[in-house]
Amino acid sequence: MVSTVPFDDFHIEDGSPVYLQIMLFVKRGIVAGSIQNGDELPSRRVLSSLLGVNPNTVQKAYRMLEEEGLIQSHTGAKSYVVLDQAKKYRIRAELMEAHAKATIRAMRQMGISKEEALSVIDRLWES
Amino acid sequence: MVSTVPFDDFHIEDGSPVYLQIMLFVKRGIVAGSIQNGDELPSRRVLSSLLGVNPNTVQKAYRMLEEEGLIQSHTGAKSYVVLDQAKKYRIRAELMEAHAKATIRAMRQMGISKEEALSVIDRLWES
DNA sequence: GAAACTGTATTAGTCATATAATACAGTTGT
DNA sequence: ACAACTGTATTATATGACTAATACAGTTTC
Structure with missing residues (x-):
């Protein structure tokens, strides 16, 4: 469609x-x-x-x-x-990895643990 | 010191x-x-x-x-x-929330579930 | 006091982003 | 065919980020 x-x-x-x-x-x-x-x-x-x-x-x-x-x-x-499927998959992987890595780097530079980072994202997800 | x-x-x-x-x-x-x-x-x-x-x-x-x-x-x-402690706390909250919210918005716009988002970050954390 | 550092300020120029106005070429629908 | 849409291109202008060169004022150190 x-x-x-x-x-x-x-x-x-x-x-x-x-x-x-x-x-x-x-x-x-x-x-x-x-x-x-x-x-x-x-x-x-x-x-x-x-x-x-x-x-x-x-x-x-x-x-x-x-x-x-x-x-x-x-x-x-x-x-x-x-x-096509290949392009969609490529973009999906690219974007997800880029966003995730940016967040991880920021959190690590702030000395925030993986657990706290995940918990903050979990808590803020609904908003 | x-x-x-x-x-x-x-x-x-x-x-x-x-x-x-x-x-x-x-x-x-x-x-x-x-x-x-x-x-x-x-x-x-x-x-x-x-x-x-x-x-x-x-x-x-x-x-x-x-x-x-x-x-x-x-x-x-x-x-x-x-x-002082107040400034440090303010900056910490500001930055964490800003980074988390940016990631969440991007992931949501891509239709990615909270579970997958968290799992990707968890998996990429060591790198 | 003099040298060697500080912070601060100004002027000029480049580059990327974005706007504005306009023109031209090709299509689609009637 | 014609009107009304498409994409494309050009020129000019404005602004923010950054560079470059230079100057001046205040401090620290010897």
Whole structure:
């Protein structure tokens, strides 16, 4: 079932470039399964207007997603998600490991034990 | 026992501003206990030379740490760490919660269960 | 007191991010 | 065919992070 990638629950935060936030949102959606092979992406103009950012910013995110082989664009036509199991698995592993390792490094540098780190995450999970 | 804050195991990564990385390193050292009240900080020039960055970048980090009340500087003299239990506790809670929440949000957006998230962190902890 | 260190300040320049305005090329739907 | 959408490209501008060079003020040490 082909649908349009929903950007409803995407909100811009500060701290990292917007084009990276858009890329991450798409990748996380792919891992979650809410974005599937063949799905249609909102046009650059539509999404930039929806997010309140410049079309060039969306274009940059889309272009880099295309360079990673996750979407395809052709002048004049809509852009579509291009996925297979291998890509999905790769992204899932990449993102999970990256996030986990970042957290672990921070916690270790603070001298926090594995047990306390896990317990804090467990406790804060529902919120 | 007063010593000089050690920046030996600090390495610059790309992705976030260097002055923020320096601030984070100091804060994590405070939480870990390797940085204590009264400790002496390397001078702006010495640290910038050690890290291979511009003195202004170190100055920005130090100035913001001073604005947070974690260090004190006086023209002509060295800069020192100024801590008490309340500050340490506040920083510890702030950092732990920030890191945990960031990880949780990412994992949730990927549709990863709490159990799998915890298990991944547990597995990657030793590395 | 003088040298050698401290912190602080200013000015100029580069680079990445993002905005703004505009233009052109190709498609889709009627 | 034509209108209304697509993607793509260019030029100009602004801001934050960072570099570079330099200057000045205050301290510590001998």
